[in-house]
Amino acid sequence: MKLNIAVLPGDGIGPEVTKQAIKALQAIALEFDHSFSFTHAPVGAIAIDETGNPLPEETLDVCEATDAILFGAIGDPKYDNNPDAKVRPEQGLLRLRKSLGLFANIRPVKAYDTLIEKSPLKKDIIQGTDISIYRELTGGIYFGEKFLSEDGNTASDLCLYTKTEIERIAHLAFKAAQTRKNKVTLVDKANVLESSRLWRKVVTEIAKDYPEVTLDFLFVDNAAMQMILNPNQFDVILTENMFGDIISDEASVIGGSIGLLASASVGDKYAMFEPIHGSYPQATGKGIANPIASILSAAMLLDHFDLTEEAAVIRKAVEKSLLLNITTPDLNTEHTVSTSKVGDFIADYISNPN
Amino acid sequence: MKLNIAVLPGDGIGPEVTKQAIKALQAIALEFDHSFSFTHAPVGAIAIDETGNPLPEETLDVCEATDAILFGAIGDPKYDNNPDAKVRPEQGLLRLRKSLGLFANIRPVKAYDTLIEKSPLKKDIIQGTDISIYRELTGGIYFGEKFLSEDGNTASDLCLYTKTEIERIAHLAFKAAQTRKNKVTLVDKANVLESSRLWRKVVTEIAKDYPEVTLDFLFVDNAAMQMILNPNQFDVILTENMFGDIISDEASVIGGSIGLLASASVGDKYAMFEPIHGSYPQATGKGIANPIASILSAAMLLDHFDLTEEAAVIRKAVEKSLLLNITTPDLNTEHTVSTSKVGDFIADYISNPN
Ligand SMILES: [Mg+2]
Ligand SMILES: [Mg+2]
Structure with missing residues (x-):
């Protein structure tokens, strides 16, 4: 080739x-x-x-x-x-x-048996971990409108998502789950954020096209805890841009070496x-x-x-x-x-x- | 009394x-x-x-x-x-x-020796951990303007901060550091967010009033990693509302029992x-x-x-x-x-x- x-x-x-x-x-x-x-x-x-x-x-x-x-x-x-x-x-x-x-950043997180002793987490917590994180990469607050007042005393950033942006990465995540353990976990903050509620609604709709895949939901603060308590519970994680940044970086250290982790952006x-x-x-x-x-x-x-x-x-x-x-x-x-x-x-x- | x-x-x-x-x-x-x-x-x-x-x-x-x-x-x-x-x-x-x-949520995170074996993290990582997290509680994206388009296909949330909101909690954090190990770590995403750059600017200014306190900075995605790799590096963590939600919940599980952690909102x-x-x-x-x-x-x-x-x-x-x-x-x-x-x-x- x-x-x-x-x-x-x-x-x-x-x-x-x-x-x-x-x-x-x-x-x-x-x-x-x-x-x-x-x-x-x-x-x-x-x-x-x-x-x-x-x-x-x-x-x-x-x-x-x-x-x-x-x-x-x-x-x-x-x-x-x-x-x-x-x-x-x-x-x-x-x-x-x-x-x-x-629009999609894909990060495999895997516990290598040769390196498991290097993990800051205990062996029984980390062993067998095999996660694929699908992070939306071109929308959300990193790309939203920025504002700084003239006096420099007020600043803001806008987190905006459209249905189309959510759909295209959701399909990738569900397709990946089909080749893995048939589980997608949507990480959001739907109890507080309007944009997260849109994610939950759109992803719930798309899940109907993949009846063999189980969809569950986790608030981002809880996800940050679960990643440490029991990373084995995850198969495919689907999430928006900033939550994906935080959760995937957190996940990157549980395997024991960040120097081993690659990613694709497609x-x-x-x-x-x-x-x-x-x-x-x-x-x-x-x-x-x-x-x-x-x-x-x-x-x-x-x-x-x-x-x-x-x-x-x-x-x-x-x-x-x-x-x-x-x-x-x-x-x-x-x-x-x-x-x-x-x-x-x-x-x-x-x-x-x- | x-x-x-x-x-x-x-x-x-x-x-x-x-x-x-x-x-x-x-x-x-x-x-x-x-x-x-x-x-x-x-x-x-x-x-x-x-x-x-x-x-x-x-x-x-x-x-x-x-x-x-x-x-x-x-x-x-x-x-x-x-x-x-x-x-x-x-x-x-x-x-x-x-x-x-x-406006300030204060969360002590401490590793209890009697419970250290229950931590998902290894003993040598967690031992001695003693962190106080100061999370801004009434500003930022959880309270910013929400928007849902009429067709239901676009949604947004605004993350906005003013200098005053940052100053009042920053003073509390620096004062707390004075009674502890004289270190404040500001967690933000100043390489991408305008609101984070305002935080960094205002907090850098306030730090001048507390010359014995060391101020350092950590991006939130890196902070999510460091909390697992080396929680002992932290004394007082100062951060905005949503980052504080995620980082403090993450920190809550490293001690081995979330059933022991209290908080104050002042x-x-x-x-x-x-x-x-x-x-x-x-x-x-x-x-x-x-x-x-x-x-x-x-x-x-x-x-x-x-x-x-x-x-x-x-x-x-x-x-x-x-x-x-x-x-x-x-x-x-x-x-x-x-x-x-x-x-x-x-x-x-x-x-x-x-
Ligand atoms: Mg990152
Ligand atoms: Mg929380």
Whole structure:
């Protein structure tokens, strides 16, 4: 297969981990006789520094001309901690999702047996956890109208949803549940928010099309508790943008290593794949960033094009590196291996598994 | 001291746990020669059933005429799961907070050594945790303008904050930090939300009045992670209404028992004390509800009037009941004791500690 892949490494550790994902994809291309081409483009703080714009037009053009996007990470403390900054790195990611219509963020959360001891949660709580979180990504309060009064003393943000926005991601979530444990949990705050009541009404309606899937409801504050008390109760979680941000980040730490978690952001036409971790600026350039999440996001990319055998080969190489403890300091304090060496091992193992 | 206390037992297990808190307060009054009077009034689903209004005028009058309010719990599934219900039990609590100007919700989260094994988190993560969460309670998206389009296909909620709303709770949080570990963590989403940027700006300004207190910032999605990874890093958490709802409920489960957590809601004139658990309708009338959170909320009430010795006596009686395992089934599966018997033991121990 021929794939043109846009590479947006972004800020902080983004570039160094994305590089390892490309190594893995190049090894796959060689082994399976595919042709993958990679076009790099700037986004985030680095794009602001270069062009003044966190998502330059050229970057968007590159993304629209390619088959899929491999994304690194975004964010820089010099913007985050300055409340007066007019342009922010995160706007690059938000605009990209909006421009490409990437309305669904999909995050698998799985407890790996090899890493279960690293979880802050007890083994009996976490063991067997296998959740897929469907977070609406282009609506809600992150994109609603913002207001700051002239005197600077009043500020507001609007959380708005339409039926159409809810329907399209709800269908994805129910379809995913059909291939899993046939359960969808809608996380909302319908006892207080009008927008949540719309979610509940629309999703209840759509559930009728999927009679074999059980739909249940959880208020977001209760969901934040249940994720710790009993994560095994969840199969597919469906939720709006901000609740999804909070709940999926919370879920990301229960497995014991955030450095392992990948995500997909999909729309009707485009798809983007990225590690869930941030730009981790303190670690930049030190060779200590864990590249596995980025490498696993490359596996999700392959799955998206039905290259499931290839995706499985990447996952097997990743599991081998975990088993042999060829890992960065977040997983391994005794004989640590650098970001680049973990990437080399995984790419080599893809080419020579024996 | 003479105290007139309004008692609003509310729904579900609210009445049965509040009754135990009153027993404890009556025992204290006898031992310390105080005069506490209790005036009951309906709120929530039970008030809707009786009057059609989740916060009847008479109930508000009672609250305004008393020195403090002892609150039970609110909520009934017949309203929660009906997206078309026009009147909701939770409106009673929201309106009460708003009417009495209870702008700050204070929630202590503490890891009890006797219960640490019950935490879903590992002992080394949770041990020593001692957090006080200051949640803004009368502003933000729960109270912002709501909108539902005529065709029912678009819905929105507005999150609005003013400088004044932020300042008054920020001062309470900094003052609390001065009596603790001199650290305030502001939880917001300032990289995306205009209202969060106002919070960051106003709180940064106020921090200058408290030079010995360290102020740091955490995005809400990161805070949801850090609460699990390292709750010991927190001293005072300051945050807006909805983020506080989610983060404080998440924090409530890390200690191992939500049945032990009390809270205060304070304003310039009034103060209300309540367990943090909900109305737990499935348990109503079965005698299995843990009354300790309600009893500890009575201790917070005493603290509020500087009756610190009396508050300490209640806490000591509670600890004794935990030590002797005279507890409800949530804490004790072998020789369980009923809600009422736990209340009796604690009241008796207050009167006869030997
Ligand atoms: Mg996030
Ligand atoms: Mg709550």
